Amino acid sequence: MNCRKFYTEHENASLEGFELEVRSEAADGVAIYRISGRLDAEAAASQGLQSAVGSAINGGNPRIIFDMRGVTLITSAGLRAVLVTAKQAAAANGGLAIFGVQSAVDEVFEISGLKQFISIALDEAEARSKLGA
Amino acid sequence: MKQLTLADEIVVLMLRDDTGEIEPARADCAHIAIAGGILMELSLLGRIDTDLSSLFIIDRNPVGDEFLDSVLREIAAEPMKRPSAWWIEQYVRHNGDVSRTVLRRLVEAGILRAEDRQFLWVFSRRAYPKNSGREEREAKARLMSVIFDDALPTPRDSLLLSLAEATGVLEGMLSSEEMRKASKRIADVLALEEISRAVRVVEANRRKALAAPVDWYVGMPRRTHD
Numbered sequence: 001m002n003c004r005k006f007y008t009e010h011e012n013a014s015l016e017g018f019e020l021e022v023r024s025e026a027a028d029g030v031a032i033y034r035i036s037g038r039l040d041a042e043a044a045a046s047q048g049l050q051s052a053v054g055s056a057i058n059g060g061n062p063r064i065i066f067d068m069r070g071v072t073l074i075t076s077a078g079l080r081a082v083l084v085t086a087k088q089a090a091a092a093n094g095g096l097a098i099f100g101v102q103s104a105v106d107e108v109f110e111i112s113g114l115k116q117f118i119s120i121a122l123d124e125a126e127a128r129s130k131l132g133a
Numbered sequence: 134m135k136q137l138t139l140a141d142e143i144v145v146l147m148l149r150d151d152t153g154e155i156e157p158a159r160a161d162c163a164h165i166a167i168a169g170g171i172l173m174e175l176s177l178l179g180r181i182d183t184d185l186s187s188l189f190i191i192d193r194n195p196v197g198d199e200f201l202d203s204v205l206r207e208i209a210a211e212p213m214k215r216p217s218a219w220w221i222e223q224y225v226r227h228n229g230d231v232s233r234t235v236l237r238r239l240v241e242a243g244i245l246r247a248e249d250r251q252f253l254w255v256f257s258r259r260a261y262p263k264n265s266g267r268e269e270r271e272a273k274a275r276l277m278s279v280i281f282d283d284a285l286p287t288p289r290d291s292l293l294l295s296l297a298e299a300t301g302v303l304e305g306m307l308s309s310e311e312m313r314k315a316s317k318r319i320a321d322v323l324a325l326e327e328i329s330r331a332v333r334v335v336e337a338n339r340r341k342a343l344a345a346p347v348d349w350y351v352g353m354p355r356r357t358h359d
Contacts, residue, residue, distance in 0.1 A: 076183045087285040113324035
């Protein structure tokens with residue numbers, strides 16, 4: 001099996017109480033972002049989540065998985081970052097799948113109807129399957 | 134003026150081509166849409182954010198547009214976190230005819246022109262016909278693309294769709310058959326953004342208040358017991 005795996009660890013973004021940690025890895029043509037903390041405007045911007053995902057997509061990894069087991073809260077801006085990622089990935093003939101959604105985040109997903117637009121999986125294996133990986 | 138704000142765009146869309154005015158019956162929902170549009174713009178510019186219960190400042194730095202910055206200052210000065218719907222209602226209540234402010238901006242930007250027109254030979258009324266109409270055509274093209282394309286809309290376009298739906302612009306653009314076929318898509322897009330949902334709530338409350346039975350004898354809204 002030919003797979004390439006690497007880990008990139010980002011420093012915690014601790015900006016006056018806003019904390020987001022993002023670890024990225026790529027394997028079998030899928031870029032996985034393991035996210036923990038609050039996914040809001042400042043956290044997403046300071047961690048460069050959007051630009052990191054953009055680089056992955058432009059670099060030939062348009063199949064993206066968000067591991068959100070550690071995400072405790074998501075605001076409108078965080079949701080928007082997820083939607084923009086999904087749009088960019090789809091435009092590059094890839095896609096975005098999410099797994100590990102916690103209850104507080106799931107409530108936001110339900111109310112916003114995000115599940116109409118983005119694949120939500122039970123676990124990483126199902127997320128990969130939804131992306132055809 | 135740089136890119137039109139969402140408040141600017143919805144006013145352009147609401148202006149009737151024949152009269153150059155917003156229909157008087159829609160004036161109240163124009164104010165709600167403008168207030169919602171300002172919050173939406175501040176959110177897109179990274180100055181505010183929202184969760185399910187409140188709207189909050191994330192960056193107090195001015196954006197360089199006095200219209201938006203005046204609202205940003207007001208939000209920054211409020212000590213309590215309030216929901217988006219509260220801010221929309223506050224703005225509508227305290228700012229009078231905000232549509233005139235937006236119309237002035239659009240005239241200054243050369244998108245509209247101001248004309249004084251007479252009616253009934255005696256009375257005059259100011260109308261705001263569009264100069265080229267390009268901005269309206271572009272906004273409508275984006276809305277049609279959101280409605281009839283399967284792709285995820287951009288955040289800006291999904292917000293504009295919600296303002297168009299709340300103000301009746303969408304009904305004017307689509308036939309009833311098109312509205313019926315697109316209803317699920319429209320509903321799915323409208324739900325995405327929290328401020329869009331808040332605009333719908335405030336507009337629904339406004340319509341409910343208008344429909345409340347009034348005791349004409351006394352001139353007060355009649356109390357109804359649930």
